[in-house]
Amino acid sequence: MFSSERRGKTLTAIIMIAPFLTAYLVVFAYPVYKMFALSFTDAPLIGVGQWVGFGNYVKLFGQKLFYTSVWNTGYFVLLTVIPNTLIGLGLALMVVRLKGWLQSLILVLFFIPYILPVSVVTQIWQWVLDQQFGIAQYIIEFFTGKRISVFRDPVWAMPMVALVTVWWTNGFNLLLFIAGLRNIPQDYYEAAMLDGATRLQCFRRITWPLIWPVTALVLTLQLILQLKIFDQVYLMTEGGPFNSTYVLLQLVYREAFRLNHGGVGSAVAVMLFLIIVVVSVLQYQLLRVRGR
Structure with missing residues (x-):
């Protein structure tokens, strides 16, 4: 009886995990295996090649463009990950104080950009930042004394792509922080206020320690997402000017889809995969240690 019942539970467990396991093997595991395998051949994008x-x-490490793309990807990560996280936390601390329909309205307004397609987002910001009639040019002119074609300037291009990315993706971070803040019992704040604690002290001693797991999650997710930057750069600058916004995924696109070098493109993808795994694991472990 025991063995029959155990076999029944095992069969049920297999049936339950089979759809996920099948999808995982087909959608993730097999493509990753093929990516690694292709990176050791001279195969074109479609077809087989010889082992090299x-x-x-x-060849990749001998390309100056590879090092440029690694540097630009890292620069973009620095411009987006921490600012995006801090802005999301700051907005959440303000929005969580609102009540009822007003809070819901503000959340909707902040989340709307996140559901927009990247093509719509980039088109909006190309209008806003247009050198001739963009409304943001009044601000740029106030600080610099002149209008600037930001997506054609090597100094301005990457920061502007980062600005668009933060505006586009911050709504998701805001929701995560709102959920974390709502899980903090209000009794903690009431007890602290009775003891004479200020708002800053409440944040330092209550909010920040308890919201840290969510902060670590947001930082890790943002790091992984921003290392895979491609769409905004491709649509706004195409990697220019002078390769100042050329990133790793754009190098994958160039080698694989434009030059038909499937093996080299796979090698770039493998390098990006390893960078994402190593950096995200290291960051998450450091954040866990910091949390403790």
Whole structure:
């Protein structure tokens, strides 16, 4: 009886996990295996190739464009991950104080950009930042004394892409922080206020320690997402001017889809995959240690 019941539970468990396991193997595991396998061949984008070992990686490390794309990707991450997280937390601390329909309205307004397609987002900001009639040019002119074609300027291009990205994705961070703040019992704040604690002290001693797990999650998610930057750069600058916004996924696109070098493109994708895994794991572990 025991063995029959155990076999029944095992069969049920297999049936339950089979759809997920099948989807995981087909959608993730097999493509990752093929990516690694192709990176050691001279295969075109479609078709088979000859084994070249580490030849694609040697070729890759000999390209100046590869180092440029790594640097630009890291620069973009610095411009977006921490600012996006801090802005989301700051907005959440303000929005959580609102009540009823007003809070719901503000949340909707902040979340609307997140559900917009990237093509719509980039088109909006190309109008806003247009050198001739963009309304943001009044602000730029006030601080610099002149109008600037920001997406054609090597200094301005990447910060502007980062600004658009923060505006576009911050609504998701805001919702995560709102959920975390709502889980903090109000009794803690009431007891602290009775003891004479200020709002700053409440934030430092109550809010910040208890919201830290959510902050670590947001930082890790943002790091992974921003390392995969492609759409905004491709639509706004196409990697220019002078490769100042050329990122790793754009190098994958160039090698694989434009030059038909499937092996080299896979090698770039493998390098990006390893960077994401190593950096995100290190960051998450550091954040866990900091949380403790």
